[in-house]
Amino acid sequence: MAANWVERITAFSRSPSEFLLCTSSETFLAELLRELRDDKASDSVKVALLSPLCEYPTLLCPSITVAEETALELMSVFAQCLPKSLQLRCHLLLALTSVLTCSFCVSTASSGSQDFLALLLQIAQETNDGAAVRPLRAVACDCLRELEACCPGLLTQRLELLSGLRQKETSRLHQAYAGLHILGLRNAVYLLALQPGAGPNDLKALLGGNEVTEWEPDPDSGTLKNNSALPSPLVLGPMGRVPTLQTGADCRELRSLLSSLLEESYLLTPIAQAALLYGLIEVVAMVPGVSPAVLRAQLLRLLGTSEVCLLHTALLMKATFTDSLFSAEDEAFVLKRLVSLSQHPLQSTPEKLFYMDCILHFPENRPISADGDESLPVLLTPRLAAALVPTVFNDSASMLARLNLLSLVYLEDGEDEEEGGRGVAYLYDHLISLCRIVENRGSREMVVTFFRASFLFLYHFSHVERYAESLTQRMCELYIRHTRLAPHLINLANHTQDRLVESGWAAQLLGALQTVIIDAPLGQLKLQELRWHFMVLARVAEEGEISQRSTISFLFSVITSSSSSLCVSGDWRLGNSVLSVCRQLLVHPSLDTILSRLADILQHLTCNYGDTDIQDHARLYYTLLTTLSREKLGAVLAQGVSNGGQHAKTRSLSSSIMAESEDLTTALTIRQTGRPIFKLVRLDSYEPQRGTETGQKLELHNELDPHQTEPPMDPERDILEAYRAQFHNPGFASEITLHYKLTHTEVHDAHFDQLYSIRMHLDLTDSHYRELSDLSIPCLFRDRVLPVVKLRLEPRQPYPTTLRASAIFTTQDGLSWHTNLPDIQVAFQQVFMPLPVPWAWGDGDKLRVFERTWEEISSGECRDRDAAECATSLFCCELEEKALHGLVEKHFLPYLMTDLSEDQYKVLVYLPPQSHVLLKITSEEDAVQFNIATDNWQLLPFINSFLHTITTCS
Structure with missing residues (x-):
């Protein structure tokens, strides 16, 4: 029976909605409670039975009535538990808390929630039962804290009781009582401050309140309705943004209580100290009669700590009280400490980034910005920030954060003049150093870091012409050496154009890239380089102010040149890249000046390209170009046509060249699937790697030609020399072949049961392997034998890697689709x-x-x-x-x-x-x-x- 219950609980946790299809929530809840009352069931089984109530209380207790009855049953089980069943009793308290809070029983002050509150307070006061009961008391404190958080003001009348428990407790539970006490105090002061006319007498009564009064869900009794939790945090900035309690100077009881809590804060863990100080800050902010100086004694300890949470609390104090608590000397010391911690070698990268972010959002005593916007602190001078200058030895995140911070510092200091300051010059030199690393085939991470750093530099200093022009030149030189960086350059141009609307740097870069591509010797261009060139030229063609005469001449020379063999190769991706340039040229403002040459290019592709799909698209573009007017051509090729009016307009414009029933937009569009349609599943049944095709061909040649057969190894010959001599043959044993089967994903969609002409593209996520060629799979049918796909990988370094896969395919209705496949994990042992x-x-x-x-x-x-x-x-x-x-x-x-x-x-x-x-x-x-x-x-x-x-x- 116990095993059966464990299986049922596991099935419920796996999918509650599916589990309840076979039964109702009422029936399942009744079975759970009946089993909990069974004395024959073990404590471990009963603990497992409580997990659905802890994780899905609203599903099993959909109404307040059901929750109330369930709570009474659980408290009855708790009362019958033996003292030694400590684990079960703890889980019962947690289940009761989940049921009562999630079903709003607490906010309505139901009888069950009142009884449970009394039970928790009783357990919390059992301080003389020794160490055996401490875990139960700790759970009771956690449950009380949860109840107070869900229904603020619940413990308002028990603050004196909580204070006494906190002071008497000498074990580790002192921390739990302190956290519970400060939460109750913070909520009580907040609710009191909301009441009109509240004064010092009300505050005294609040602090001395220890009456067990009837709990009513009314704001006048110190609680909030409808489980409405208090804002967290209360303090969002300088004082005055929270409700205040006008008590005058007569706050001796509250000051005494705060001092007591501060003195005991040393006994708590750093995180608990931070939570306690956070609550104290909010209380002091709400009671003007208590001077922030009461926190002054903690400042020295907080400013000298190495704990991130405590330093964050100190910054919260500064943001809340500014010069009421922090002097100018304190402010300078905090800033210097943040700068020191931001570059300390013993700090982790996340901590360094946190400290630099604190500098960027440093709360000043006298902020300069009148509209409340954040700005760099005045005290952060270039001399102080010199310790944070970026170097190539920093990790990527720290390097970018430092670059951004120093850029702001130099802007604030006025080093962005026409001549350029020394600091800006250093940042530019640092950027050039990153560029040199990328030129020397830096890692993928370094490439991304360089382009992000370039964007940050341009974001701050694009108006300094000599740096902008120099960076443009370096980008062009970098691209010519490494054309594979084309996506990064296009991405940089796009982001720069979006964020720097008034800057013309993006257009300047694209124009310069167009020039270096056109000027490249045609006979030395490789097909792979052409693909990147076409990608850049397509982006250049989006700029209406850049002339496209040189681009059209380059295209014509490439596709008609015998040396490039572009049309002969019939590469689909390369042909699609050419068409992408042509498509942009079709809608370019200067189309009239290039129309004749563009028509020649499209006609040549139609007649000579080695891929039928590319020929068909080129023929369509040629028809559009020679048939439609400029206005109609732009309307047909416009992207993003979605509403009915525009769709009808497009249909009418295309009626002169296509039948009315045909949809031109459909013919030109590749749709994106919302989820992966198929995936690659590794086949472990294949034999281990046997070498590359090159090695196999050499062996086969030896078998067929007896004169070339190499005799068995001579024992006197150097075995290693003979073995290593094989590697003089280019490509020998340099590839691995992995076998996968292509199969549909688990989600069944009849529309994708039959797929045709699948073209799969694989992208690397690191530089450990050479780029992979695209794969072609004729078809994939759900009810037929699954095709086997061979991935040929050529490692640079034999490390594990992840491949990102995508594919374009055609469905039975003739529509083209693009889908992303789940990532392919290549394990270390697969390279063996x-x-x-x-x-x-x-x-x-x-x-x-x-x-x-x-x-x-x-x-x-x-x-x-x-x-x-x-x-x-x-x-x-x-x-x-x-x-x-x-x-x-x-x-x-x-x-x-x-x-x-x-x-x-x-x-x-x-x-x-x-x-x-x-x-x-x-x-x-x-x-x-x-x-x-x-x-x-x-x-x-x-x-x-x-x-x-x-x-x-x-």
Whole structure:
């Protein structure tokens, strides 16, 4: 029965709505309560039974009446529990709190909620029952705090009781009582301040109130209706934005209470201290009779702390009380401390970013901005901020934050004049340093950082002409060297144009990129470079003020040149890039001046391009260009036509060249699916990697030509020299092939049951692999055999990676769709390959390669590599001999250099392009040892993680 209940609770938690289709919430709740009352059920089962009430109280208790009855049942179960059932009693209190608060029983002051409140207060006062009851009292305090947060003012009449419990408690529970007390005090003062005519006598009565009066859900009795929680935080800025309680100077009781809480704050954890001080700040802000100086004693400790939460509380004090609590010297000290912490080497990156954000939003005693807008503090001078100048050794986030901060500092200091200040010059030099790193094939992260830094610099200093012009020139030089950066440059131009409306830098950059592309030698252009060039030229064509004569001449030269072989290649993506430029030219303001040459280009593509789809689109564009007027052409090609009137207009304009029933917009549009339609599922049944096509062709050639057959390895010949000689052949053993099946996702949509002409594109998320070619799959039918897709990866570094996949396909009704596939995870072990030795070599030759490689790495005398790249390591785990044998047979059999019957297993794994991992696996008395040797030390973390995974699962 217990096992059955565990299964039912698991099924309910997995999908409550689906579970309740087979039964009703009333029936399930009745069964839960009946089982809770059963004395035969164990405490662990009863704890599991309470989880639905804790997680889904409103689903099981949809009305106040049901919640009230459920609460009474749970309190009855609590009363019958034995004292030793501590865990069950704690979970009962939590379930009661969830049921009563979520069903609004607390705000309506129902009898069940009043009884539960009395029960919680009774448990909280049982301070003499020893350590055994402390967990129950801690849970009771948490439940009281939840009730008070949901129904503010609930503990208003019990502040003196809470104060006494806090002062008497000497265990760790003192922290829970202190947090409960300050929350009740804060809410009580807030509600009292809302009452008109409240004065010092009311405050005294409030602080001394300890009467157990009837709880009424009325604002006059100190609570709020409808579970309306108080604003959090109350303090949003300087004093005066919260309700105030006019008490005069007679606030001795409140000052005494605040002093007591401040003295005890040292005993709390940093987070609890921050919460306590937060509440005290709000109380002082609401009672003008209490001077903020009462918090003065805490400032020295708070300003010298290394805890982020406490420093944040100190800044809250400054934002609330400004010069009422902080002097000019304090303000300068806080600012210097923030600058120091922002670059301290022991701080983590998130902490450094937090401190720099605090500088940007520093609450000044005398803010200059009259409209309340935030601005840099006056005390942050270039000299003080010099410690935060960005360097190329900073992480990306810190570098960008520093660049932004220093830019604001130099702007504030007036260093943006025509000549440019020294600080701005340094920032520009830093930007050029990042550019040089990108030019030298920096990492993907560095590329993104450079372009973000460029945007920040332009955002602040685009009006300084000499820097703007110089940066344009550097961007053009960078693009010519690395055309793959075209998406980044276009993105930079787009964001700059959007954010800097009055600046013409984006158009200046696009015009310069157009010039360098046109001036590039045509005979030296590669097809891959052309794709990026066309992407840039399409973006340039969106600018109406940039002449397109040179672009049209470049297009005509490229597609008609025999050296470029553009049309012969028939590459769909490349052809689509050409069409994207033509489409933008069709709507360009200067179309009249380029019309004849553009028509020639479209006609040439129609007749000569090697892809039928590109020919059809080019023919359509040619028809539109030669048939429609400028106005009609712009209307047909306008994007975003959605309402009926415009749609009808487009239909009428196109009626002269198409049948009325045909929809031109449909023919030109590729739709986006709202979710993935299909996915790639890894096939583990395929054999391990056997080498690249190049290696296979070499072996096949040797088999067919006896004269080229290489004899078995001569024992006297250097085995490693012969093995490494293979790598002189370009592309030898440099690829891995992964097999996947293409299958529909679980969500069934009959519209996508039959898919045709699937063109899949794969994007890398890092620079560890070379770019992948697009894949073509003829069709995918839900009720037929699933096609197998081969992914050929060429690693630069054999690390795990993630591939982002997207695809364009056609449905049975002829519509084209674009969908994003779930990311493809390439694990470390998927890069493993057996040792790529000549086909005639035997097992003995492979073992000799292992022994000689192990000897070289162990001695640190790697001939073909830097000795610093070689490394050895040791991994140990506990495995039985039988389990070890099974592990080796399952994971290392294709790479094994010895027989399974031997005492020591020798494994050699090859990872392209030219890395090796060697293992000697032995079973000792107390553990299994994996002795590791590799000629690429950067693989050690992945090796360790892989071994940990397979040995843990064994």
